[in-house]
Amino acid sequence: MRIDNLQYANWSEKIFRQMNEGGVHAVHVTIAYHENFRETVLNFEQWNRWFEQYPDLIFAGKVAADVDHAVANNKTAIFFGFQNPSPIEDDIGLVEIVHTLGARFMQLTYNNQSLLATGCYESYDSGLTRMGKQVVREMNRVGLVVDMSHSGDHSTIEAAEFSQRPIAITHANPHEWEPALRNKRQSVIEAVTSNGGMFGFSLYPHHLHGKTDCTLESFCTMIARTADKYGVQHLGLGTDLCQDQPDAIVEWMRVGRWSKEIDYGEGSAASPGFPPMPQWFQDNRDFGNIEQGLRTLGMSADEVAGIMGGNWYRFYAENFTPTAA
């Protein structure tokens, strides 16, 4: 079983076929960066069209059992998520609505301050806001997972402790391996995993040691060390694969509608677009390289299976449905 818990590709039949060829049974796909509720519904609609067009390749995933169905039928279950709470606007009632529509992960912030918490690019991180605490409780109730990948450290630790159910960092790496702004310090990973949460390793080059030139061995060694520190059962993949996206998309991700000036985020004026992926992870057909890399390091078959998908599967099973009344 292979699960990639974060992709944001320029979706196409080609990519859906590559998921199939790569044996990827579930993908958590981002369908909102700055979209408001109505715009997010348009993105759900677009996926409905793709499910209608490519029923032999993909279908809408709602619960963990859908991944079993994908394995049995050689398909890919698509789970939806938001990298920003913009889809719920200022309306706590929309939390249950977006869950009903299929959302399973929602970041409380995307780089900037939101109505709920503080993003990792702000100068000060004041933690969960008044609305943020209300919304986390509601997300807990309905089974919408709190994702803090793009949040500040204080907000992330507070969310991990305040949430009544485990939370996730779906796509990032340890800061001690590569000191990128988006990578996570020990106290942050500790807060998330010690409360039962998951940490997904990113393959976005800005998060890699050596960026595009990062070696498979360095990446897999980093995973093994992280497993030693926090427990292998809390680890999975969230590749952040942005395959075939034009550079205009990274500008939308970074600037949305909030600024009249360009903001380069993890890029720069000299290198504003998407960086090239490492040679050993170009698309969904390359998960075998990571699996082989982990085995080469001497990790057990069970441990590798957990990282490649089993751990996310268990997390899905425990966190996608409402709490008992």
Add this chain to the structure above:
Amino acid sequence: MRIDNLQYANWSEKIFRQMNEGGVHAVHVTIAYHENFRETVLNFEQWNRWFEQYPDLIFAGKVAADVDHAVANNKTAIFFGFQNPSPIEDDIGLVEIVHTLGARFMQLTYNNQSLLATGCYESYDSGLTRMGKQVVREMNRVGLVVDMSHSGDHSTIEAAEFSQRPIAITHANPHEWEPALRNKRQSVIEAVTSNGGMFGFSLYPHHLHGKTDCTLESFCTMIARTADKYGVQHLGLGTDLCQDQPDAIVEWMRVGRWSKEIDYGEGSAASPGFPPMPQWFQDNRDFGNIEQGLRTLGMSADEVAGIMGGNWYRFYAENFTPTAA
């Protein structure tokens, strides 16, 4: 000339006639607490209907000269404002759009954390956000005044210093007179007025010493002391008159859509609704009482005229139009 720089009444022909009887030449009316852009446009539409229905009483004010027109024709110019940035959603481009539609004041926050700054009810005040700084610059450019009445102290002081044009606290009183959460400490009033900004005195009972039983003399003495400390030219009225509003409205103001639990704001479970206004200020016909009260204390005719409207008039003249290119 009389200007009331904050009202949020349950508008009716009766109230428009009372404005006329009270010689109120301009009123800044709140048309958004939690409304998003489209909902705010509905509120502009409602005012267009009233302007069409009551042309002998009210008209849309855009610039200070409209107040002169109101004086000359015995009418009331209505200026629009928002107590929350919800009308611009997450879109900096909407700043110019709402100004074109007639908005002249916008609070950066209403009690809670917004995308721009921190409200006075949050535990931590992190000041202007990344988007907040961009939006203040844009508000400065188009002539939309920053109002910090419901913001935290740090955010207010930072906004007063960061803004390139004077800002306002349209409706509050000094904290040293009545230590309400919404009343403002010396450092805050100093930051706003020393940068050319305006401070409007509130008659909302929760902001008054003795609440509903506050005496006219106590209120006027407080104004005189504030004038001695910060300069009379920076002072005006922003009564926060919520005439004829049902209690359901104060619930909307406090809770909007952000919480499933009731939040009592300045009220309490025992007293959740609008408090009764002081006997000497029931509606728009009572501005003469305040004017008389200030004169009785020995303030000069010029000083009293400034507080009753002249100071807001000057502020309107300087701050409602775009900066020169």
